[in-house]
Amino acid sequence: QQQVKQSPQSLIVQKGGIPIINCAYENTAFDYFPWYQQFPGKGPALLIAIRPDVSEKKEGRFTISFNKSAKQFSLHIMDSQPGDSATYFCAASTGTGNQFYFGTGTSLTVIP
Amino acid sequence: NAGVTQTPKFQVLKTGQSMTLQCAQDMNHNSMYWYRQDPGMGLRLIYYSASEGTTDKGEVPNGYNVSRLNKREFSLRLESAAPSQTSVYFCATGGGEGLEQYFGPGTRLTVT
Numbered sequence: 530q531q532q533v534k535q536s537p538q539s540l541i542v543q544k545g546g547i548p549i550i551n552c553a554y555e556n557t558a559f560d561y562f563p564w565y566q567q568f569p570g571k572g573p574a575l576l577i578a579i580r581p582d583v584s585e586k587k588e589g590r591f592t593i594s595f596n597k598s599a600k601q602f603s604l605h606i607m608d609s610q611p612g613d614s615a616t617y618f619c620a621a622s623t624g625t626g627n628q629f630y631f632g633t634g635t636s637l638t639v640i641p
Numbered sequence: 642n643a644g645v646t647q648t649p650k651f652q653v654l655k656t657g658q659s660m661t662l663q664c665a666q667d668m669n670h671n672s673m674y675w676y677r678q679d680p681g682m683g684l685r686l687i688y689y690s691a692s693e694g695t696t697d698k699g700e701v702p703n704g705y706n707v708s709r710l711n712k713r714e715f716s717l718r719l720e721s722a723a724p725s726q727t728s729v730y731f732c733a734t735g736g737g738e739g740l741e742q743y744f745g746p747g748t749r750l751t752v753t
Binding site for chain 2: 535538561563565570571572573574575578618620622625627628629630631632633634
């Protein structure tokens with residue numbers, strides 16, 4: 530059973546567009562929600578993370594929106610660039626950081 | 642400062658053979674993790690170690706064993722490899738109370 534459900538599986542946008550990737554969870558014990566970016570042949574790299582006590586967090590062109598009541602969170606990439614083309618994973622963990630559950634990933638392509 | 646290193650980068654095994662994947666970190670983090678990544682499945686936690694001398698099972702531990710040799714090193718052993726263990730394996734460390742994960746470059750394993 531997938532603990533974190535991610536959509537869409539793939540996404541193609543024009544340069545400057547705002548791709549949005551969504552994730553949903555059921556376990557209310559989760560209280561840490563990171564997003565990772567992965568380029569082909571590389572390990573995932575932490576992009577941005579949020580705790581459920583805030584509804585939005587921005588770091589540069591990346592924004593996480595969090596809806597605690599709906600148990601959903603999403604990643605928005607402002608002014609997307611071809612260099613943002615990568616696979617993005619959402620994840621969730623309890624506060625202990627012992628177990629992380631990842632979504633199945635979204636392959637993003639930004640067309641010049 | 643190498644971060645997280647993994648050896649080997651690639652490996653081909655025959656069914657029934659054994660091997661150990663090595664992971665080392667110089668980030669002075671307490672937590673270390675082993676994941677496998679399969680197409681369409683995201684990353685799944687195999688085992689983790691919250692501190693030197695402790696290990697615990699993750700989502701998919703069957704067929705694997707681990708050793709936390711010291712604070713720097715965390716190895717993953719396949720005693721009798723099976724084709725279902727064909728995957729890309731990532732080691733990660735946890736900083737910031739274990740919540741920020743830093744991934745190694747991965748080991749691509751094929752079992753024939």
